[in-house]
Amino acid sequence: MMKLYGYWRSSAAYRVRIALNHKGLEAEQLSVHLVKDGGEQHKADYARLNPQELVPAFIDTDAEGNEDEFILSQSLAIIEYLDEKYPEVKLVPDSMYDRALVRSMAMSIACEVHPLNNLKVLQYLAKGLNLDDDAKSAWYHHWIHEGFAALEKQLIKYSGRYCFGDSVTLVDLCLVPQVYNANRFKVGLEAYPNIVRITQNCNQLDAFIDASPENQADAS
Amino acid sequence: MMKLYGYWRSSAAYRVRIALNHKGLEAEQLSVHLVKDGGEQHKADYARLNPQELVPAFIDTDAEGNEDEFILSQSLAIIEYLDEKYPEVKLVPDSMYDRALVRSMAMSIACEVHPLNNLKVLQYLAKGLNLDDDAKSAWYHHWIHEGFAALEKQLIKYSGRYCFGDSVTLVDLCLVPQVYNANRFKVGLEAYPNIVRITQNCNQLDAFIDASPENQADAS
Numbered sequence: 113m114m115k116l117y118g119y120w121r122s123s124a125a126y127r128v129r130i131a132l133n134h135k136g137l138e139a140e141q142l143s144v145h146l147v148k149d150g151g152e153q154h155k156a157d158y159a160r161l162n163p164q165e166l167v168p169a170f171i172d173t174d175a176e177g178n179e180d181e182f183i184l185s186q187s188l189a190i191i192e193y194l195d196e197k198y199p200e201v202k203l204v205p206d207s208m209y210d211r212a213l214v215r216s217m218a219m220s221i222a223c224e225v226h227p228l229n230n231l232k233v234l235q236y237l238a239k240g241l242n243l244d245d246d247a248k249s250a251w252y253h254h255w256i257h258e259g260f261a262a263l264e265k266q267l268i269k270y271s272g273r274y275c276f277g278d279s280v281t282l283v284d285l286c287l288v289p290q291v292y293n294a295n296r297f298k299v300g301l302e303a304y305p306n307i308v309r310i311t312q313n314c315n316q317l318d319a320f321i322d323a324s325p326e327n328q329a330d331a332s
Numbered sequence: 333m334m335k336l337y338g339y340w341r342s343s344a345a346y347r348v349r350i351a352l353n354h355k356g357l358e359a360e361q362l363s364v365h366l367v368k369d370g371g372e373q374h375k376a377d378y379a380r381l382n383p384q385e386l387v388p389a390f391i392d393t394d395a396e397g398n399e400d401e402f403i404l405s406q407s408l409a410i411i412e413y414l415d416e417k418y419p420e421v422k423l424v425p426d427s428m429y430d431r432a433l434v435r436s437m438a439m440s441i442a443c444e445v446h447p448l449n450n451l452k453v454l455q456y457l458a459k460g461l462n463l464d465d466d467a468k469s470a471w472y473h474h475w476i477h478e479g480f481a482a483l484e485k486q487l488i489k490y491s492g493r494y495c496f497g498d499s500v501t502l503v504d505l506c507l508v509p510q511v512y513n514a515n516r517f518k519v520g521l522e523a524y525p526n527i528v529r530i531t532q533n534c535n536q537l538d539a540f541i542d543a544s545p546e547n548q549a550d551a552s
Contacts, residue, residue: 163481163482163483163485163486164440164444164479164482165482166444174429175427175428175429182429184432184433184436185436185440186435186436186439186440186443188435188439188443189432189433189435189436189439190432190436192431192432192435193428193429193431193432196428196431196432197428207395208395208413208416208417209394209395209402209413211412211413211416212404212409212410212412212413212416213404213409215406215408215409215412216404216405216406216409216410219406219408219409220384220405220406222443223406223408223442223443223446223447224384224386224447226443227443227444227447227448228447228448228453232478233448236471236474240470240471240474241461241463241467241471243461247461250460251456251460251461254456254460258452259384261383262383262384262385263383265383266383
């Protein structure tokens with residue numbers, strides 16, 4: 113059986129959980145506590161699995177059929193793998209042009225917004241730079257607003273019921289966890305009606321509801 | 333003809349330049365000066381093209397055959413598109429398992445290292461947080477070391493002459509520009525013999541040499 117090492121509040125793990133649910137796939141969920149005791153992701157056993165010491169890490173049978181031997185990190189790489197292995201329900205569209213646009217929009221979150229606002233960066237701001245909560249919050253808000261303003265313009269052009277047309281794609285899997293985090297850090301989203309609308313549409317789907325942080329076994 | 337909006341020192345544009353060269357493709361290169369007058373990427377004409385106000389932006393004929401109508405941002409999405417449209421020389425391998433690993437390793441740079449050290453972030457550190465050069469340099473070095481230490485472990489497992497086996501892949505296209513920048517910021521790379529070795533191997537290839545910042549028309 114596939115295994116997913118994650119953490120309830122990890123945006124990147126949240127993306128993969130939605131992908132699994134949306135495709136109707138089962139994976140054993142293993143919790144890596146990102147905060148307790150300095151972070152279980154830094155312990156030797158997990159670091160051997162994923163040298164980046166980040167969640168998620170994903171494990172599957174390898175190309176030769178050996179169980180538990182194919183180890184993958186990076187949420188977007190994991191989701192593209194799932195999309196190729198289980199193509200019945202696609203998260204990256206078939207058309208070469210649409211695929212490219214979906215990847216581009218997904219990466220506008222995954223490469224521009226999320227990396228600046230994840231746990232390790234917020235920890236560096238606090239411990240490495242001694243920033244107070246206001247400065248940390250300003251940092252967080254700055255990158256959300258910059259990223260969401262750009263995405264909102266693309267949604268005007270490309271969105272339907274979801275971020276790219278009327279089917280759930282990789283973009284929605286990146287957007288919803290980022291909005292979840294934006295709400296957690298009290299970022300006002302009034303300027304982004306399409307982002308708010310599409311997030312609401314997604315959050316009516318069981319795949320998204322069941323993947324949400326509060327609905328995970330390790331939520332506290 | 334394809335068009336690439338870039339800037340000589342942009343790592344992300346550098347990746348796409350290598351891809352074009354390695355595949356033997358021609359694109360019209362248009363320079364967007366990222367620093368002059370507050371940055372040409374923020375001017376209205378360019379922001380219409382790429383609402384993220386970042387380079388690169390890439391333009392091609394669209395699915396209906398209309399010239400200059402297909403606009404794409406995000407270097408990894410552009411490179412995957414080129415790899416699908418011109419598959420004779422592949423940068424993402426054919427095997428589903430290898431593809432996933434290549435994407436994962438590429439994203440370990442593109443989603444974990446580069447986003448923290450690019451121009452807009454360094455500008456925020458200086459202007460938004462009033463960090464001095466030493467603190468900015470410590471920030472830069474921290475994320476390079478963290479990312480390269482993890483990648484070095486993966487290279488021990490997966491590398492050959494290049495990052496993933498003996499063919500140039502998407503990982504090399506991400507690594508070489510990041511090393512270029514690490515050198516620029518005087519990060520010592522002694523701890524990463526595979527990263528240094530592979531970068532040297534890549535930099536013997538015309539595709540990499542011709543794509544290097546100093547060899548661009550807008551270098552100054």
